[in-house]
Amino acid sequence: MNVCSVCGREVAEDSEFCIYHRHALDNLRVTFGDWKRALEIDWQEYLNRVHELDETGMWVREIAEHLMPQGSSSKLQ
Amino acid sequence: MSEVKKGRVSYYEFKRGKDTLVVAYALGHLYDLRQTEKGWTYPRLETEWVPKYEIVKKATVIKPIIRLIKRLAKEADEFVVATDYDIEGSLIGYLTVKYACGTDPANAKRMIFSSLTAKDLENAYENMSPTLEFPIIEAGQVRHEIDWLYGINLTRALTLAIKSTAGWFKIVSTGRVQGPALAFVAKREQDINLFVPIPFWAIKAMGDHDGVKIELEYSRKRIDIKKEADAIGSELQGKQAQVNSIGKKKSTQRPPVPFNLSGLQAESYRHFGFKPSRTLVLAQKLYLDALISYPRTSSQKIPVSIDVKDILHGLSGLKRYGSLAKRVLDGGMLTPVQGKKNDPAHPAIHPTGVKPPRRLTPSERKVFDLIVRRFIALFGEPSVKESRRADVRCNNHLFHVRGLRVLKQGWMAFYQPYATTNEKEFPPIERGDSIKLTSVHVTDKQTSPVPRYNPSSLLKALERENLGTKATRSRIADSVRSRGYVLNDRFELSTLGYALFETLERYVPEVLSAELTRHLEKQMEGIQDGNTDREQVLVDAKTELLGILERFRVMEAAIGNTLVRGLQRYWTEKQEIGPCPTCNVGTLNIISSSKTGKRFLGCSNYKEGRCEQTYPLPQSGEISPLDKMCPHCGYQMIKITSRRKAWETCINWAECPGRRDDLEELEKRRKSHVKRKMGGKSK
Numbered sequence: 043m044n045v046c047s048v049c050g051r052e053v054a055e056d057s058e059f060c061i062y063h064r065h066a067l068d069n070l071r072v073t074f075g076d077w078k079r080a081l082e083i084d085w086q087e088y089l090n091r092v093h094e095l096d097e098t099g100m101w102v103r104e105i106a107e108h109l110m111p112q113g114s115s116s117k118l119q
Numbered sequence: 120m121s122e123v124k125k126g127r128v129s130y131y132e133f134k135r136g137k138d139t140l141v142v143a144y145a146l147g148h149l150y151d152l153r154q155t156e157k158g159w160t161y162p163r164l165e166t167e168w169v170p171k172y173e174i175v176k177k178a179t180v181i182k183p184i185i186r187l188i189k190r191l192a193k194e195a196d197e198f199v200v201a202t203d204y205d206i207e208g209s210l211i212g213y214l215t216v217k218y219a220c221g222t223d224p225a226n227a228k229r230m231i232f233s234s235l236t237a238k239d240l241e242n243a244y245e246n247m248s249p250t251l252e253f254p255i256i257e258a259g260q261v262r263h264e265i266d267w268l269y270g271i272n273l274t275r276a277l278t279l280a281i282k283s284t285a286g287w288f289k290i291v292s293t294g295r296v297q298g299p300a301l302a303f304v305a306k307r308e309q310d311i312n313l314f315v316p317i318p319f320w321a322i323k324a325m326g327d328h329d330g331v332k333i334e335l336e337y338s339r340k341r342i343d344i345k346k347e348a349d350a351i352g353s354e355l356q357g358k359q360a361q362v363n364s365i366g367k368k369k370s371t372q373r374p375p376v377p378f379n380l381s382g383l384q385a386e387s388y389r390h391f392g393f394k395p396s397r398t399l400v401l402a403q404k405l406y407l408d409a410l411i412s413y414p415r416t417s418s419q420k421i422p423v424s425i426d427v428k429d430i431l432h433g434l435s436g437l438k439r440y441g442s443l444a445k446r447v448l449d450g451g452m453l454t455p456v457q458g459k460k461n462d463p464a465h466p467a468i469h470p471t472g473v474k475p476p477r478r479l480t481p482s483e484r485k486v487f488d489l490i491v492r493r494f495i496a497l498f499g500e501p502s503v504k505e506s507r508r509a510d511v512r513c514n515n516h517l518f519h520v521r522g523l524r525v526l527k528q529g530w531m532a533f534y535q536p537y538a539t540t541n542e543k544e545f546p547p548i549e550r551g552d553s554i555k556l557t558s559v560h561v562t563d564k565q566t567s568p569v570p571r572y573n574p575s576s577l578l579k580a581l582e583r584e585n586l587g588t589k590a591t592r593s594r595i596a597d598s599v600r601s602r603g604y605v606l607n608d609r610f611e612l613s614t615l616g617y618a619l620f621e622t623l624e625r626y627v628p629e630v631l632s633a634e635l636t637r638h639l640e641k642q643m644e645g646i647q648d649g650n651t652d653r654e655q656v657l658v659d660a661k662t663e664l665l666g667i668l669e670r671f672r673v674m675e676a677a678i679g680n681t682l683v684r685g686l687q688r689y690w691t692e693k694q695e696i697g698p699c700p701t702c703n704v705g706t707l708n709i710i711s712s713s714k715t716g717k718r719f720l721g722c723s724n725y726k727e728g729r730c731e732q733t734y735p736l737p738q739s740g741e742i743s744p745l746d747k748m749c750p751h752c753g754y755q756m757i758k759i760t761s762r763r764k765a766w767e768t769c770i771n772w773a774e775c776p777g778r779r780d781d782l783e784e785l786e787k788r789r790k791s792h793v794k795r796k797m798g799g800k801s802k
Contacts, residue, residue, distance in 0.1 A: 062309070062312065062313070065313055066312070066313050069313050069314075069315045070315055072315075073315040073317060076317045076318075076343070077317070077318065079343070079344060080317075080318050080319070080343055080344050080345055081318065081345055082346075092315060092316070095316050095565060097314065097316040097565055097566070097567050097568060098314065098315065098316060099311055099312040099313050099314040099315070099568065100311075100312045101312040101313055102312070102313060102314065102315050
């Protein structure tokens, strides 16, 4: 069984993540536009900031943490 | 009237005219459902009613009650059911007449009342119904049967799936309403976990006019681009603004509507923090003392048949409410405000005007106070408020200055301290005045996720979706917590809750579906209204359930695996308290000593021989980590919850300088306890 590299759950179809972390990544991508417009920041800075906020959801924080070391070269951006 | 004691139980006997009346009580349900086929397995679809003590071992007081009723019934010429007039009460009466009295319920009569005052009871006796309310009884019976079928079979299916996978016997329960309630909580948790905040900026300004400080509110509550917000802040700093216009608006507010159960529960949670189930228990006690009307009602109406004048006269004799009740009586406007919801069985919750026969507990007094003041407020005039708004301009930017005052208290005067208005004084400014902007602040903000459910909002969600009944909803909200599916009163889903939700959603989503439960509720209402019969509803429910259980059986191994993985995660998390402050690598876990059986905190790095840090723990109560550090020593805080109380301390409590006084006090008490014991022995 292929497992999510973030939490160890079974991966969702066509994804390297489980349904929750895939969904969290989708939300992260959608919201990046708002942050970029608001603060003129790049993807890496965005991940850092989102990761630090108390309001950020647990799965979003986990996927942000997972993506942070990959930097702005991440294919998942 | 005299009470006749028979061992642990009693009955009452008195004369009325030529008749001798004997009043015996039940204690909730005396009979319960039991499967007729043997085996702790599923499916089990056939049931019978048996005395409750045959199923629930703790229900020992039921046996002497049934025995007493059986004995008294032999001498009786006529049977009158005088239980609460609702589904459960009617069913309790029916089953008692049928099985304990051993008579045909068709011959029994029924007293119907909404409060336990002598006047209401006498009236109910004089005007009793010649028959029992069979449609309500049938609906009650089928509700019990369907709840039993779904609860027992699905719980067994889940539990046996775990047993066949891992060999553990761990009961994991679900039920007809508990499943959808869990789904509400889980879906809310998912929304929170998937939430990405979005930044925005708000502008707050303070101004000065003739030495008076004025708070100004920027007309745009949210600015989405930081550069723009900063530019506005810099542009406006120290500038003069002009008062362009001042507007005034009067608004009236009618009194709040009479309480139904969910209204009372919500208000009680808001003001006192009482869980809905607790409010119901307190209201039930007040009802049994004849202080308030029947609390399990959906009605928000006080019908004309209720003598409100008499109730207000009664309340005017109570020290706390006398002056308020007299003001209403003197005003002469004795028509209460009415709400929209109706309940044909009972009126809205109201006081009876009877003086408390005993000293109420502080919690009972709070709920009673809320009910009485709400009732008196129903007769109040509308309150009148005046809001003022000045539009203040600076360049192209618009600010508002606001004020609010109460012109007439009206009903709010009766509903204190529960009715509040945040009055705000409007500053002494006029059109054309200028205000100097002394400080303009740009504040960083971000959007927030939807809040988690609390016991009150979950109850409202169940009511909105028409799941459960007014009597059962608060119990369901409690059961989601007591099963370990949520962590606390904030209804944060536990790993166990997640595991169960994920499993059910994937393999048997019908169990989580509000639609299925709503459909069954509708059918049960149909029985009550005489549109369908019990047998048909039961056959449909069994067919539906069998389909679910068959699918369950096919996937039992997969379901078992998912649940076992979830349980393992849950148990691991329950043992974890936080990172080890000594090695900063391992995790502090709750460990039980194999020698002494006593528990303590130990570092997970112990086995590798890398960290030997341990901390003592209190030996009773459930321990959970808190998201804060001790203000005295900086160590992780924990919460200990026992049956009687919950308290907080730090893991370093034995050494913590801030807790030395507590420890000394504890030691003192221990010594005096030992001394007392010794003294007792020597005598």
